[in-house]
Amino acid sequence: AQSVTQLDSQVPVFEEAPVELRCNYSSSVSVYLFWYVQYPNQGLQLLLKYLSGSTLVESINGFEAEFNKSQTSFHLRKPSVHISDTAEYFCAVSDPYQAGTALIFGKGTTLSVSS
Amino acid sequence: EAEVAQSPRYKITEKSQAVAFWCDPISGHATLYWYRQILGQGPELLVQFQDESVVDDSQLPKDRFSAERLKGVDSTLKIQPAELGDSAMYLCASSSGLVVGKPGELFFGEGSRLTVL
Numbered sequence: 001a002q003s004v005t006q007l008d009s010q011v012p013v014f015e016e017a018p019v020e021l022r023c024n025y026s027s028s029v030s031v032y033l034f035w036y037v038q039y040p041n042q043g044l045q046l047l048l049k050y051l052s053g054s055t056l057v058e059s060i061n062g063f064e065a066e067f068n069k070s071q072t073s074f075h076l077r078k079p080s081v082h083i084s085d086t087a088e089y090f091c092a093v094s095d096p097y098q099a100g101t102a103l104i105f106g107k108g109t110t111l112s113v114s115s
Numbered sequence: 116e117a118e119v120a121q122s123p124r125y126k127i128t129e130k131s132q133a134v135a136f137w138c139d140p141i142s143g144h145a146t147l148y149w150y151r152q153i154l155g156q157g158p159e160l161l162v163q164f165q166d167e168s169v170v171d172d173s174q175l176p177k178d179r180f181s182a183e184r185l186k187g188v189d190s191t192l193k194i195q196p197a198e199l200g201d202s203a204m205y206l207c208a209s210s211s212g213l214v215v216g217k218p219g220e221l222f223f224g225e226g227s228r229l230t231v232l
Contacts, residue, residue, distance in 0.1 A: 003133075005156075042117070043206055043223035044158070090157050101146055102171060103221060105157035 002093050004106035012112045021076040021109045023091035033074040034092040034103060035065055044090065049091045050074060051096070061085075086113045102109055117141040118137075121207050121226035127230045132197035136227045140189070140209030146170075148221065149182055149192050152204040164190060197231045204228050 007022040025031060032051050036044040048059040055067040065076045074091060088110050092103040120139040128134050139207035140147050145166050161180065163171040166187040175182065179198070184190040194201055205228075208221040 006157075041225070041228075042210075043225045044221075045223070046220050081153075092157075100162045102163050103158075105159070107155075107157045 002031065002095065002104050004091050004093050004104055006089075006091055006106035006109050008109050009107065010112065012114065013081055015113055015115050016080045018079050019077065019081050019085075019111065021089050021091075023074045023076065023106060025072050025074065025091075025093045027072070027093065030096050032094045032096050033065075033067060034094070035059075035063070035074070035076050036090045036092060036105075038088040038090065040087075040106075046053065047076075047089070080092045081111070081113045083113050083115060085111060087111060117222075119168060119207055121205075121224035121227050123173050123227055124225065125228050125230075127232065128197055129197040129232050130198055133193065133227060134197050136192045136205050136207075136229075138190045138192070138207030138224060141211075141222055144186070144209035144211050144222070146210040147189070148201055148208040148210070150206040150208065152226070154203070158206055161192070163224050180222075185221050189222070194229075197229075198232050201229045202229055 003026040005024045013019050021059040032071045034097045035047040037047045038044045048057045050057050052065045058064045065074050067074055088108045089106045094103050095101045122137050147164040149184040151159040151161050161175045162182045163185045167184050182192045204226040205224045208223045211220050
């Protein structure tokens with residue numbers, strides 16, 4: 001079965017600093033990869049996804065993630081974070097060969113941005 | 116903007132009582148998911164529906180949990196009797212993705228937070 005490991009449970013950073021949230025997945029076959037963000041007491045929102053094609057995917061708010069098949073990783077990065085980026089971030093994986101397959105989530109990384 | 120609606124947002128109950136959560140997915144979304152998110156952890160799938168049919172309920176504790184989606188639209192998740200370990204956020208999500216190789220985005224509701232005393 002597929003699994004996702006988020007290597008850092010908490011990442012504290014200062015405003016305007018760069019950040020990387022690490023994610024590794026277990027599958028050796030093709031996968032779809034996602035990053036979701038969750039603000040306090042809210043549901044999850046899709047941040048970005050990798051399905052195929054370019055290994056570098058970007059979100060509208062400055063985050064990017066790079067799919068690395070050889071390292072089975074999908075790390076999330078932002079060159080300069082804002083206070084408003086403080087949230088819980090979840091990496092997720094799904095099987096591209098099964099229609100409507102559910103996502104399998106990692107345990108999450110808490111990003112705390114301070115001034 | 117279309118949203119996934121869930122109610123109640125918060126529920127406090129005593130152990131051994133029954134609780135129910137309701138979810139109304141985005142109109143036209145055939146796939147509906149119930150996830151459980153324990154504090155400090157990622158969401159874990161409880162049950163997945165395709166229209167009114169259960170696709171996957173392998174992680175649903177069927178001795179106390181039940182889920183239904185009778186008309187293939189809204190859905191109810193029930194716990195009876197509730198136990199202390201059931202305290203969690205219950206998230207509903209919906210998707211239009213039905214085609215292999217073309218996953219639909221999962222849209223999540225704001226969740227129902229359950230506290231069992």
